Amino acid sequence: MMNILVLGAGALGAYFGGRMLEAGVNVSFFVRDRRAAQLTKEGLTITSPEGNFECKDVTVYTSTDQVNDIDLVILAVKGYHLDQVIPQVHAIVRKTGAFVLPLLNGMEHLELLQTEVGEQKILGGFASIIATLNEQGHVVHSNNSSAIKFGALHNEQIQICEQLEKIHHLVKTSLLREENILKHMWKKYIFITALSGITSAMQLPAGFIASSEASFHVARNVIFEMNTLAKEVGIHLSEQEVEIMANRLRGFRPEATSSMHQDMRKGLPLEVEHLHGGALRLASKYNLNIPVIETLYGILKPYENGKPN
Template identity: 35%
Template sequence: MRVLVVGAGAVGGYFGGRLLEKGEDVTFLVRNRRKEQLLKTGLVIKSQHGDALLRPQLLVSGEQPEPYDVILLSMKAYQLDAAISDIAPYVGADTLIIPLLNGMAHVEKLAHAFGKETILGGLCFVEATLDQDGAVVQTSAIHDLVFGIRNGEQTERIKRITEAFSETKSNFVLSDNINQAMWQKYLFITTLAGITTLFRSPLGPIRDESLGALTMKQTLQEAEQIMRSIGAPLGEEIVENNWDKLHSIEATIKSSMQRDMEKGLPVEADHFYGYLLNIAKENGIAAPTLEKIYANLKIYERQMGFRWG
């Protein structure tokens, strides 16, 4: 099973690295600067689940065009258009693409580019970042990658992928209802990213402050209402379950979007919140808390000179 990981940042570097550590045939498609760094230092993983120093195969877009069995997309949503162009030479008739982007807006765009049967569902739960030397630093107990066929079928190809993804030092989980899992993750991360970026704080101090907790609940409820207005398969008691989850995870946890803001990097304001607010507008749903979160992110983008969206 030949695996191409698009991006060797925190997410791609961690999960691709765990596959490589196991002995799978993994190649990373990266930019020139990251390639030079990895050639010098190797792919370094620092994690409570085990450190690793790996020497991966590396490609820059356009090199060695040939199809891969699986392509893992681990970049940010604002890099999606470029990634679609970059991976085209590596997509064959039997290639399956697993996007690990948060949200849902990317699925239709990928299906339009490569065909809906080529695009699996995917998501991950991992708190990871790159340090100043380019090492992947993974900092919490959770390190799950969930994937599955969006129509629920279990094919021979998905069985082969599941076998390849098994027995690593991270958790690769095959879901029989990946659409629901993706929407549920979208609801959770909309809330976590929204409040941590709005208050510029880890989760714990926000939930310990009464008005912070209220904002968290309002974010969760508004996002759920918008998603249900288009028939998103969220399942029952999703608000209560997410509320409990947000109170059970580590107080020190930060969203990846908050970490990006702290580093002065772009954020996914439109992919996360613009998408939901457009649905809210079309359906006449009030979402004042989400509007404030979105405004905060758009102001940040403009202050930093990021002008898309």
């Protein structure tokens, strides 16, 4: 069985790494000193509708010198930490020959990682989950499902994708291999840009999208604007696919919300630059006007580094 290193143990990394640990997969975590101390003291605990899990003895690394025999690095950091961890990813890949599955939001990270680490080493993928860490650093998973979708972007990645696919039936989550992973990544990017933008701008949970026609209209327009960007880079979605995404915005439980809105509530940094900022940079490249996204970006930008003083 392959050896997996989860780089970053926030809610996302700890959840999916924990689910693989639970299934008997050889999983270790690469984290900063503070999180390492917390995991060593508290262990890894998941509270979830998919089943609770606790592991007191977690393998944790804080230096690339400690890392050996890794087949796959699951990169589970926020977009604003990417620049900081690229040297570590590069060192681990150079040392072990591992492939990298980034689970970051947006699309710009792909090209950056391919340039810095090697095109043949970077898989396509993303995660779907609503989860947060409590004060003890335990994962609180609040929706009824979770998934990682992944796929090869280079022929050399087919074997590692097949190995990861084999784990799917063992874990209490979904590990889904997709042939056209770029299209699936774009669908996630389109949807999360709308959901995170409107919930954070409203500073209200996702249930208010359905109860306010004006707010729903804003979020729906974000989906349409993002779809025009997708077309420019060769990702073609049907009208039905776009409408399904727009209507999904009405389907959340009243208290459910986006991870960006959760971060805003906690006064934490926001991924506005990697979602809305990335869309604006792409729009500029193709001379497109995306006024709704531009407006949300302007509203959210002051919160980029946490609650403004």
